[in-house]
Amino acid sequence: xxxxxxxxxxxxxxxxxxxxxxxxxxxxxxxxxxxxxxxxxxxxxxxxxxxxxxxxxxxxxxxxxxxxxxxxxxxxxxxxxxxxxxxxxxxxxxxxxxxxxxxxxxxxxxxxxxxxxxxxxxxxxxxxxxxxxxxxxxxxxxxxxxxxxxxxxxxxxxxxxxxxxxxxxxxxxxxxxxxxxxxxxxxxxxxxxxxxxxxxxxxxxxxxxxxxxxxxxxxxxxxxxxxxxxxxxxxxxxxxxxxxxxxxxxxxxxxxxxxxxxxxxxxxxxxxxxxxxxxxxxxxxxxxxxxxxxxxxxxxxxxxxxxxxxxxxxxxxxxxxxxxxxxxxxxxxxxxxxxxxxxxxxxxxxxxxxxxxxxxxxxxxxxxxxxxxxxxxxxxxxxxxxxxxxxxxxxxxxxxxxxxxxxxxxxxxxxxxxxxxxxxxxxxxx
Amino acid sequence: xxxxxxxxxxxxxxxxxxxxxxxxxxxxxxxxxxxxxxxxxxxxxxxxxxxxxxxxxxxxxxxxxxxxxxxxxxxxxxxxxxxxxxxxxxxxxxxxxxxxxxxxxxxxxxxxxxxxxxxxxxxxxxxxxxxxxxxxxxxxxxxxxxxxxxxxxxxxxxxxxxxxxxxxxxxxxxxxxxxxxxxxxxxxxxxxxxxxxxxxxxxxxxxxxxxxxxxxxxxxxxxxxxxxxxxxxxxxxxxxxxxxxxxxxxxxxxxxxxxxxxxxxxxxxxxxxxxxxxxxxxxxxxxxxxxxxxxxxxxxxxxxxxxxxxxxxxxxxxxxxxxxxxxxxxxxxxxxxxxxxxxxxxxxxxxxxxxxxxxxxxxxxxxxxxxxxxxxxxxxxxxxxxxxxxxxxxxxxxxxxxxxxxxxxxxxxxxxxxxxxxxxxxxxxx
Numbered sequence: 001x002x003x004x005x006x007x008x009x010x011x012x013x014x015x016x017x018x019x020x021x022x023x024x025x026x027x028x029x030x031x032x033x034x035x036x037x038x039x040x041x042x043x044x045x046x047x048x049x050x051x052x053x054x055x056x057x058x059x060x061x062x063x064x065x066x067x068x069x070x071x072x073x074x075x076x077x078x079x080x081x082x083x084x085x086x087x088x089x090x091x092x093x094x095x096x097x098x099x100x101x102x103x104x105x106x107x108x109x110x111x112x113x114x115x116x117x118x119x120x121x122x123x124x125x126x127x128x129x130x131x132x133x134x135x136x137x138x139x140x141x142x143x144x145x146x147x148x149x150x151x152x153x154x155x156x157x158x159x160x161x162x163x164x165x166x167x168x169x170x171x172x173x174x175x176x177x178x179x180x181x182x183x184x185x186x187x188x189x190x191x192x193x194x195x196x197x198x199x200x201x202x203x204x205x206x207x208x209x210x211x212x213x214x215x216x217x218x219x220x221x222x223x224x225x226x227x228x229x230x231x232x233x234x235x236x237x238x239x240x241x242x243x244x245x246x247x248x249x250x251x252x253x254x255x256x257x258x259x260x261x262x263x264x265x266x267x268x269x270x271x272x273x274x275x276x277x278x279x280x281x282x283x284x285x286x287x288x289x290x291x292x293x294x295x296x297x298x299x300x301x302x303x304x305x306x307x308x309x310x311x312x313x314x315x316x317x318x319x320x321x322x323x324x325x326x327x328x329x330x331x332x333x334x335x336x337x338x339x340x341x342x343x344x345x346x347x348x349x350x351x352x353x354x355x356x357x358x359x360x361x362x363x364x365x366x367x368x369x370x371x372x373x374x375x376x377x378x379x380x381x382x383x384x385x386x387x388x389x390x391x392x393x394x395x396x397x398x399x400x401x402x403x404x405x406x407x408x409x410x411x412x413x414x415x416x417x418x419x420x421x422x423x424x425x426x427x428x429x430x
Numbered sequence: 431x432x433x434x435x436x437x438x439x440x441x442x443x444x445x446x447x448x449x450x451x452x453x454x455x456x457x458x459x460x461x462x463x464x465x466x467x468x469x470x471x472x473x474x475x476x477x478x479x480x481x482x483x484x485x486x487x488x489x490x491x492x493x494x495x496x497x498x499x500x501x502x503x504x505x506x507x508x509x510x511x512x513x514x515x516x517x518x519x520x521x522x523x524x525x526x527x528x529x530x531x532x533x534x535x536x537x538x539x540x541x542x543x544x545x546x547x548x549x550x551x552x553x554x555x556x557x558x559x560x561x562x563x564x565x566x567x568x569x570x571x572x573x574x575x576x577x578x579x580x581x582x583x584x585x586x587x588x589x590x591x592x593x594x595x596x597x598x599x600x601x602x603x604x605x606x607x608x609x610x611x612x613x614x615x616x617x618x619x620x621x622x623x624x625x626x627x628x629x630x631x632x633x634x635x636x637x638x639x640x641x642x643x644x645x646x647x648x649x650x651x652x653x654x655x656x657x658x659x660x661x662x663x664x665x666x667x668x669x670x671x672x673x674x675x676x677x678x679x680x681x682x683x684x685x686x687x688x689x690x691x692x693x694x695x696x697x698x699x700x701x702x703x704x705x706x707x708x709x710x711x712x713x714x715x716x717x718x719x720x721x722x723x724x725x726x727x728x729x730x731x732x733x734x735x736x737x738x739x740x741x742x743x744x745x746x747x748x749x750x751x752x753x754x755x756x757x758x759x760x761x762x763x764x765x766x767x768x769x770x771x772x773x774x775x776x777x778x779x780x781x782x783x784x785x786x787x788x789x790x791x792x793x794x795x796x797x798x799x800x801x802x803x804x805x806x807x808x809x810x811x812x813x814x815x816x817x818x819x820x821x822x823x824x825x826x827x828x829x830x831x832x833x834x835x836x837x838x839x840x841x842x843x844x845x846x847x848x849x850x851x852x853x854x855x856x857x858x859x860x
Contacts, residue, residue: 013478044454049440068502070501090439
């Protein structure tokens, strides 16, 4: 080989060493076990789809600039998935008549977007997608809210550090059409500005709206809208479906005793396909994490791109990077430990088969057991077990074999006892 | 939308519906839990790497014809990973000085190869990679053998249906260099032919060797080699390191009581980087599955492409498709069941909040609980629970609320009892 290759991963991606994997798995296992507790079922889709599936949603930033798309060796236009929803829609459209509604489905998978890597945003990311399909009423939203709150509780997240912000695209429609009477083109631009309102700040936001040639009256209406409360929505409940639905949603959430949910008129969601409720969750206890932990909403015309009738749908995509950042900010990541329970050193290669027999017995008893595979210095073997945080070391040399006992060392206290194998198993398992 | 999109997944890939996902997870969870039982640690690598990482191993079929490679929006030559080993090597080379050897690592991830889809082979596949790094002696091989046999035991695989076939690249080197005295070019061609020996059959194999202009003596030597047994290896043990190692390996395997392992001189493995032991596992109880369930071997010069010194390594890549096919052939896939334990119907939307409160209580007790979200006909709700294989239905209407009881229905027997919530929880958990 003439040129040495770089040992860095591709830009915007990460190598996950075992220690980091334990943290990732803590997040993924929590997402998954809570989803199962609510009766959601796991599914999966290919990582590659024909590009047309993403292009179909025109006006979408992802499809135009962030897509990893290319031509395969057979001339097919394909892309690595940047999001789950189009694939989910395709899967459901393909088997619509065989599926019993509602579907409560989740997936934890990888995604690729060509973006500028920065805090909370990478080119490769893992996302939980959790969706309810076939429920037209707000009980779908409430189910997902309950799921989210159950996950946050499992994460031991302090109540004052997070907030689910809720809005309705119908309410925005009412603003754009009935109050502002905007053209389609301006709707998109004003929409993007509102989406960035928190980031831009009021001044830059107003400046931008002026550039769009909005009248002072229009700008004031927008600012008034962005300051409106749930109370204000009651005044327009008979004129706007969005207002009516939001009032109903918050009333039902209160009845269920749900917390950490707030109406926020600036929540917009970039994607073209949302209809009705849109939500995002933020860290509100620190300034470390300005990005949403997840976003989602209702998208009832999911199947139209396959020429099929409407299917009510509500779901969220919950990112790994922002979640890990949030958990780190609040010291909520559990101390990383190995899954291994006991380590068996090796003093002499002649004892290898004997040690393996003991290890096999321990594994049969459900004890995760690692054995030393080469007879090196005992001190180094102990260091290895200690570095890997293995809680027990079971020492077996000629003396122990003759005495039909083992030395069991507690790696935390340093205590060491000569006991029978059965006693050792009992101690390790307790 | 003018044109309806296709609902088919991209060629050679599969949509995984929840029912199939349960089967996949059965395989993945088995791979993972047994790996943890042996003290292996999980890691992960990006799905995309710079193409150079795959091209570096010249002479490799994967890199030249099967790679999904393309240029990203920033002009970088990248590829979707077709195998794990180059990424694993990169990760280790990057942190060599921080890592305590040996490393016992595993990953379960997705891979892409541009191939003709057929039984046991798809363009997208999931593979377990399990490797031991830093052990130069045969104890690494023996550890992986024990892992494989423990997985097969966990799968309840009948002993007479599978076989690990073992060879050594050093033995092949001895054949090519000392016996046949082949040129480098012919070595590669003869190597590929030997790799296909079982598929080709003797006649076509000999024909092909004649085309390569091998002498009759050479051809006879090859045929003799392909018929050689472990006993025959003893005759050349002082001339060939490969023979010596294989004899030692089988002696140690016998000492450990390992079964289902056989010396097979035709095992070759296509990849360029193997050094020493090579293995493959086959279904030997049926003709359904001609492809190897996994393949692997020793690759001690793993880090040379990063300009680093040798690191002993032994590992296998175990495919999902062939494994699922094998398990299906022998009826070893457990009956698919939902993870949900109980279903709560809804008779009137007014009871929704009450039902949710009960559900929350059940989930807190660790019971996976699904609730009906819209009040439809009771019969349809029961049908849904039955179709999803949920074992219990907890019926709560006005009468039950007034009586402070619940109706608990066993969906298998049809038996239904009016009991307290506590009694119901006890029954469901038992």
